[in-house]
Amino acid sequence: MKKALMFSLVLVLILGVFSGCGGNEENVTESVQVTTETEEDVAESDEVTLVPTGNVQVTKELEQMINHFRSAGLEIGEYEEKKYEIIGATAGFGLEIEGGYTELYYYDPEKADSDILDSLEDKHNPEAAYAFVINGYYELSLAHHPQQERIIEVFMSF
Numbered sequence: 369m370k371k372a373l374m375f376s377l378v379l380v381l382i383l384g385v386f387s388g389c390g391g392n393e394e395n396v397t398e399s400v401q402v403t404t405e406t407e408e409d410v411a412e413s414d415e416v417t418l419v420p421t422g423n424v425q426v427t428k429e430l431e432q433m434i435n436h437f438r439s440a441g442l443e444i445g446e447y448e449e450k451k452y453e454i455i456g457a458t459a460g461f462g463l464e465i466e467g468g469y470t471e472l473y474y475y476d477p478e479k480a481d482s483d484i485l486d487s488l489e490d491k492h493n494p495e496a497a498y499a500f501v502i503n504g505y506y507e508l509s510l511a512h513h514p515q516q517e518r519i520i521e522v523f524m525s526f
Contacts, residue, residue: 424449427459429474433506433526434463440522442466442515456484457507468513475505494520 424447426434438444445464452460452473458480460473475485485505492502498511501520508523510516 424461425459426461427474429476429506430459430461430472433472433474433523436526437465437519437522440525442519442522456481460507465510465519466513466515468510468515470513470519471507471509473507473509475507477505480505 426447434444443466445467448462450461450471450473452458455473456475457473458476460471462469462471464470475488477485488502488505488507491500491507493499494501499509499516499520501508501510501523503524503526506523506526508520510519513519
């Protein structure tokens, strides 16, 4: 009797674990349409404007950076949701720039942890194969990108 009870309890636990592991793979990669407002237009607004498409949200700060990339002639492709909270950022996503994958993050100085903000400059390593580039409260991460130097130059000119 005890064996049957233990077996049924273990079976219930296993079924519970497996039922929680099922994922929703519908929105793995979503495309986001970013407006072409000028940096001055966006800077005049104090509100964070989100452009929701799928699970990717674009804050006004990241929208300004994307528009800066576009104005420099860089081609922007699809966006991908990222768990930016894990690294302490307040916003972020993966995206295609010039056909290669990059990640762009923003650390809001009013919301981000002060220890994270203090450690940002320690991450700055633009010469590495997997580069972390810091410009103020923005972080750009790219690995083995064919246009890495150009993208970093445009990013740092923001």
